[in-house]
Amino acid sequence: MTMTHPTATLVEDTTEVTSQTIRDALRDAIVDRRLAPGTKLSEADVGTIFKVSRTLARSALQALSYEGLVVVERNRGAFVASPSLEEARQIFASRRILEPGILAEAARRIGPAEIAALRHLLKEEERLIEARGQHARRAEIKASGDFHLALADMAGNAVLRRFMDELVARSSLVIALYGQSAISSCGHQEHEAIVTHIETGAIDEATAMMLHHIDHIEADLDLRAKTGSDLKEALLQSL
């Protein structure tokens, strides 16, 4: 409770809410599936929740629409994206093209420290799989994506990293819509196998396993409907 800044209206947790803050919070909520596909994201509501004007709320929603997480219809408003089956197919097709390349690039730069970091992620994944409760389940799904993003980080290419950011986030939406089983634990084992292959320098095998892994995720999809969820409740939960 350090009152070092007398001018600040609140104690310290006010890290200046900006468009970026809102964007990140909304993205988290969408990727975490606290906001279901199709949910209406009214500018006024978002602004009110974050205590900013519609200007910033609108800016954040625009940004999310560029990432494909939100769809903005002119004069109608913004909605959490609801990818069609065709879009889903395209997203996974893109991952099949990008991820082997990222893996190859990353493998060339990975040392013992990076292997350790990946294994640490896998440990966390494992822990969450064993844990119970909805919160753990959400964290598990996010951890699964984080593995792919960590790999993208290690490729040392900001462009590829950003593309993967988008693909992983949209994949989460697709899984929310069409996934029939929760993330299967064999996905985790495939992650393990990939790391092991990288460690032993078996790049081709690591690549093959990565493709198998992506196929596996996509094979778990099925068609079904989903309804909207409540905006405010989902966001307040993240505080």
Place this chain on the structure above:
Amino acid sequence: MTMTHPTATLVEDTTEVTSQTIRDALRDAIVDRRLAPGTKLSEADVGTIFKVSRTLARSALQALSYEGLVVVERNRGAFVASPSLEEARQIFASRRILEPGILAEAARRIGPAEIAALRHLLKEEERLIEARGQHARRAEIKASGDFHLALADMAGNAVLRRFMDELVARSSLVIALYGQSAISSCGHQEHEAIVTHIETGAIDEATAMMLHHIDHIEADLDLRAKTGSDLKEALLQSL
């Protein structure tokens, strides 16, 4: 001259200037190199030129920053992006990963009609190479990018297409900054070779040629400086 809409203030060429219009015009100007890297893009100036408020101008600049064509520095303004050598390397590394995959995907869907369309593009390229003048040179550079984008279109994947959009546009910036020779005509011959290989079903050879082609473009880069250019003049030229 159909005056069917008495309420409209202007005859018809007013296609309602929106954020999208401005974004496209600016992107064209940047990719066409009518706006040099580093050029300041003041919100007020952009708004004045397009006769809209700063709101829309700002929105367009934001959008361009998501594409990597513009860099926005807080409280300082927007500038035409000036990719570093490292960024340039990353952009081409990304293309080396994406384009072979796109090529493979496209090859599976390409029929006689698509081959004809590609050959038509090549004809246009050829014509521009032979033509003289700065305008022809700009058109030639754009045509070169259009070939890659046409291929991406034929892959039938909107996600990949958008990634390529960004990569081609940013490549244009990189070439503007670091390219030493103008687009060499051998680039055109490589395009020809790719189409021929696709037509004869030699996908592996087409892929190899594509990689060679990208290497070729990147090998033509060198380090040198560039100055800013005038915003208004560059934009008005496009009307």
Place this chain on the structure above:
DNA sequence: ACAGCTAAAATTGTATACGATCTGCGGAGA
């Protein structure tokens, strides 16, 4: 009861207003 129309409410689109930050210039002092 239901289809269609109209008016009011809600929501988005765009412009403007105002405060905050940065930039550039000129003068005071060493």
Place this chain on the structure above:
DNA sequence: TCTCCGCAGATCGTATACAATTTTAGCTGT
């Protein structure tokens, strides 16, 4: 002469105001 300070102008960040569009509710007539 050089450096540092401070003030004025310019530019950006955010909020608010107003216009345009969509949605909704209610009414009327069949």
